Amino acid sequence: MTARERIAGNVAGYVDDRTGAAKWMKKNLTKVFPDHWSFLLGEICLYSFVILLLSGTFLTFWFDPSMREVIYEGSYEPLKGLEMSAAYASTLDISFEVRGGLLMRQIHHWAALIFMVGIVVHLMRVYFTGAFRKPREFNWIIGVGLLTLGIVEGFLGYSLPDDLLSGTGIRIAEAIIQALPVVGSYLAFFAFGGAFPGVAFIPRIYTVHVLLLPAIFLALITVHLMLVWYQKHTQFPGPGRTEKNVVGYPLMPVYMAKAGGFFFIVFGVTAFLGAVASINPIWLYGPYTPGQVSAGSQPDWYMGWLDGLVRMAPPIETVTFGYTISWNILIPGLILPGIMFTALALYPFIESWANGDKREHHLLDRPRNAPTRTAIGAMALTFTLVTLLNGGNDIIATTFDLTINQMMWFSRIGVIVLPPLAYVITKRLCLSLQRADRDLVLHGRETGRLVRMPSGEFVEIHEPISAEKAWLLTSHEQLAPLELPEHDGGGVRRPGAIKNKIRNRISRSMATAVPKATQTERQELEGHH
Amino acid sequence: MSNEIELIKDPGLPAHVHRRADTDPKAAARAERQVATLFILSALGTVLLVYSYLFVDEDIFFFIPVLGDTNAHQLGLGMGMAIALFCIGAGLIHWAKTLMPDEEVIAQRHEFKSEDEDREDFVKTVKAGAAAAGLGRRPLIKRTLGAALGLSAISPVLLLGDLGPLPGNKLKTTSWKKGTRLVTDPGDRPLRPEDLEVGAVAQTLPAIAPGEHRSLNDIGKDAVLLIRLRPEEFNLDAERLSWTYEGIIAFSKICSHMGCAVALYEQQTKHLLCPCHQSTFDVTRAAKVIFGPSARPLPQLPITIDTEGYLVAQAPFNEPVGPSFWERSK
Numbered sequence: 001m002t003a004r005e006r007i008a009g010n011v012a013g014y015v016d017d018r019t020g021a022a023k024w025m026k027k028n029l030t031k032v033f034p035d036h037w038s039f040l041l042g043e044i045c046l047y048s049f050v051i052l053l054l055s056g057t058f059l060t061f062w063f064d065p066s067m068r069e070v071i072y073e074g075s076y077e078p079l080k081g082l083e084m085s086a087a088y089a090s091t092l093d094i095s096f097e098v099r100g101g102l103l104m105r106q107i108h109h110w111a112a113l114i115f116m117v118g119i120v121v122h123l124m125r126v127y128f129t130g131a132f133r134k135p136r137e138f139n140w141i142i143g144v145g146l147l148t149l150g151i152v153e154g155f156l157g158y159s160l161p162d163d164l165l166s167g168t169g170i171r172i173a174e175a176i177i178q179a180l181p182v183v184g185s186y187l188a189f190f191a192f193g194g195a196f197p198g199v200a201f202i203p204r205i206y207t208v209h210v211l212l213l214p215a216i217f218l219a220l221i222t223v224h225l226m227l228v229w230y231q232k233h234t235q236f237p238g239p240g241r242t243e244k245n246v247v248g249y250p251l252m253p254v255y256m257a258k259a260g261g262f263f264f265i266v267f268g269v270t271a272f273l274g275a276v277a278s279i280n281p282i283w284l285y286g287p288y289t290p291g292q293v294s295a296g297s298q299p300d301w302y303m304g305w306l307d308g309l310v311r312m313a314p315p316i317e318t319v320t321f322g323y324t325i326s327w328n329i330l331i332p333g334l335i336l337p338g339i340m341f342t343a344l345a346l347y348p349f350i351e352s353w354a355n356g357d358k359r360e361h362h363l364l365d366r367p368r369n370a371p372t373r374t375a376i377g378a379m380a381l382t383f384t385l386v387t388l389l390n391g392g393n394d395i396i397a398t399t400f401d402l403t404i405n406q407m408m409w410f411s412r413i414g415v416i417v418l419p420p421l422a423y424v425i426t427k428r429l430c431l432s433l434q435r436a437d438r439d440l441v442l443h444g445r446e447t448g449r450l451v452r453m454p455s456g457e458f459v460e461i462h463e464p465i466s467a468e469k470a471w472l473l474t475s476h477e478q479l480a481p482l483e484l485p486e487h488d489g490g491g492v493r494r495p496g497a498i499k500n501k502i503r504n505r506i507s508r509s510m511a512t513a514v515p516k517a518t519q520t521e522r523q524e525l526e527g528h529h
Numbered sequence: 530m531s532n533e534i535e536l537i538k539d540p541g542l543p544a545h546v547h548r549r550a551d552t553d554p555k556a557a558a559r560a561e562r563q564v565a566t567l568f569i570l571s572a573l574g575t576v577l578l579v580y581s582y583l584f585v586d587e588d589i590f591f592f593i594p595v596l597g598d599t600n601a602h603q604l605g606l607g608m609g610m611a612i613a614l615f616c617i618g619a620g621l622i623h624w625a626k627t628l629m630p631d632e633e634v635i636a637q638r639h640e641f642k643s644e645d646e647d648r649e650d651f652v653k654t655v656k657a658g659a660a661a662a663g664l665g666r667r668p669l670i671k672r673t674l675g676a677a678l679g680l681s682a683i684s685p686v687l688l689l690g691d692l693g694p695l696p697g698n699k700l701k702t703t704s705w706k707k708g709t710r711l712v713t714d715p716g717d718r719p720l721r722p723e724d725l726e727v728g729a730v731a732q733t734l735p736a737i738a739p740g741e742h743r744s745l746n747d748i749g750k751d752a753v754l755l756i757r758l759r760p761e762e763f764n765l766d767a768e769r770l771s772w773t774y775e776g777i778i779a780f781s782k783i784c785s786h787m788g789c790a791v792a793l794y795e796q797q798t799k800h801l802l803c804p805c806h807q808s809t810f811d812v813t814r815a816a817k818v819i820f821g822p823s824a825r826p827l828p829q830l831p832i833t834i835d836t837e838g839y840l841v842a843q844a845p846f847n848e849p850v851g852p853s854f855w856e857r858s859k
Binding site: 029031032099101102103106135168171172174175176178179180181182183184185186188189190191192193194195196197198201231232239240242243244245246247248249253254257258260261262263264265266267268269271272274275276288289290291292293294295296298307310311312313314315316317319323324325326328329332360362387393394404405408429441458467468470471474475517518519522523 | 537540617618825
């Protein structure tokens with residue numbers, strides 16, 4: 001036994017004597033994780049969250065979250081002598097007086113964008129592969145919660161510097177609060193400590209941004225990871241992989257090195273962006289005043305879809321019994337996002353209700369093998385993309401020499417027409433891919449080699465695919481549609497007939513598939529050749 | 530027939546293929562050197578960071594294609610940090626991929642559902658616990674506890690009451706009164722009609738007494754845009770026309786949609802455009818909404834001149850300025 005091994009043994013013994021953790025540690029240090037690039041997306045979110053905590057803590061040492069008016073006397077010449085809030089002035093100081101301050105600000109902002117991109121792409125991976133199915137519904141809901149909180153946290157964060165751009169964003173948020181029926185103006189006055197903008201808002205959202213929300217994030221992320229750990233990670237289908245096993249590499253040492261290394265990679269890339277790519281140059285915007293705005297005002301990308309929805313809303317406002325309801329704000333600003341996020345959170349339950357599948361799933365779906373789910377996802381993405389584009393309609397219009405009216409009408413019509421179109425196209429594409437898989441299994445790979453037969457006929461040589469590939473293309477299961485009774489034996493409609501009819505319809509749509517190739521069919525074909 | 534169909538079988542995990550470093554000691558040594566090189570590169574990155582922090586002045590700029598004018602201090606710090614961190618990560622991953630074991634391991638899964646017996650016991654425990662507490666048998670306790678819990682929610686809500694004052698009529702009023710002079714923003718100069726040429730625009734605020742301070746809250750309600758057209762270009766009713774002065778018309782600059790500053794004026798078309806959500810208002814028709822999400826025209830400020838010839842408000846705004854709210858029309 002070498003000295004090093006003896007020390008390792010002593011440390012393990014010391015810990016076990018005091019915690020009795022040996023059994024747990026033995027099991028978990030060698031825990032198996034499956035390998036796939038798309039499983040890194042969630043890790044990116046976790047690591048950028050850590051980067052956000054580190055860089056954010058740095059920023060708090062100098063940032064002064066106060067709307068007290070000061071005269072700027074820092075080293076940035078164009079703003080010298082101007083009246084501004086202490087929040088804005090201290091952000092300028094971080095950018096120009098504190099060594100590395102600008103770097104940290106830019107790292108913080110880039111990490112926030114990467115955090116949100118990571119969440120959205122991770123969510124897409126989980127959705128399109130069906131990883132949200134039983135037993136992982138809780139984690140799906142936690143994920144949707146993290147997405148929602150991330151949007152809020154990001155908005156509060158870029159609102160803190162109190163520059164002209166962010167102040168305009170706060171103004172819009174205030175207008176949404178103010179538009180709430182009955183309580184709107186009261187809530188707005190409570191949130192802002194009086195009329196807009198007042199002097200209370202920045203210090204208040206600072207507490208929420210640096211204390212309240214990060215604490216909730218930390219709690220939710222912990223539960224999210226503990227569930228991944230406890231439930232074991234899903235895996236993609238393939239030879240040797242079943243619902244009953246996990247094929248991969250042990251935590252120690254392979255995943256410790258890989259995951260630890262990946263943290264440094266994400267941090268390194270974020271630092272690189274912070275070094276070379278300017279982001280949110282607040283000194284160019286100037287201090288906030290409600291009487292000014294700059295052309296081309298844009299929120300960060302994860303708010304863009306919301307801004308796009310607000311922009312495309314038709315100008316509808318009603319006054320009933322003297323009370324005003326701003327549908328042009330409430331529908332795009334609250335009602336539609338509310339419906340979107342609720343539907344997103346409930347999707348796992350809706351799907352299992354519709355296809356009657358209540359079993360555990362640990363093998364992921366290839367998106368083509370769940371055409372309806374994939375098509376619904378494509379539809380939702382198309383909707384969001386059109387609204388996101390409309391959030392930048394002024395920039396797009398000036399860049400491509402269009403009028404703002406053309407852009408707006410494209411979005412207004414597109415947001416209704418394009419999503420169903422995306423649904424139909426995606427579903428057809430999935431079924432075509434299924435058909436291609438079937439052909440590949442039955443007839444093999446096209447080699448491109450043409451052979452002339454003695455009869456003069458030309459044929460292309462097909463090579464059979466490997467047993468592994470054939471298994472991969474046929475291992476998925478094809479659910480039969482539900483056949484819930486709508487009528488009783490005597491032909492009379494049963495109670496709940498309408499519900500059953502709807503479920504039957506959806507499940508029939510979800511069960512649409514090209515029958516997968518079987519060994520029997522393969523052998524029959526071989527007999528023919 | 531259907532039960533005779535044979536499905537394609539799982540061929541099982543493919544045989545493991547060894548990496549070069551597993552079989553060739555030279556390749557393993559090479560991989561080890563590569564990992565070490567990455568760690569050394571990382572150390573050099575840290576050296577770059579320390580050097581930039583201590584010795585590179587903060588006002589040196591130089592030109593880099595694609596990036597443009599770049600600050601040497603900031604770039605040195607950032608690149609040093611990026612290299613230091615990235616190379617640690619790359620080294621660790623290269624180490625894991627080339628030298629650590631890469632044979633796949635199979636672990637078994639188990640259904641999460643507990644044994645039926647355990648489940649029954651669990652349900653029994655819950656039921657027994659509830660019975661022992663006796664809530665069902667003691668409705669008085671149940672009801673009073675429910676009421677107390679419900680009432681206790683009042684305290685946090687009530688204690689947050691001092692977050693802000695009640696709105697009162699603050700959303701409905703501005704600083705404009707009859708006779709308030711319109712002064713330029715910035716500059717606080719009072720304006721005469723002849724200061725504005727036809728086609729010109731001016732951002733104005735109500736005049737304040739010397740020494741008085743104008744808060745952002747005031748600006749957020751009081752900002753006014755003055756636009757001068759030729760009087761015959763207006764398409765207004767008699768009352769609205771009487772609110773203009775020699776072709777000068779005044780609108781609230783705070784958007785009737787969500788309160789952004791309606792800052793873009795198109796001289797050719799005489800349209801005002803809000804850059805936030807592109808609501809477009811026609812100046813010649815009392816700022817009627819002709820495009821975009823806003824549902825109401827911009828409030829118009831009636832103006833005239835005072836005895837000294839300066840532009841003043843005839844009266845306050847004809848309606849509340851800014852975005853809508855529930856009791857706006859009350």
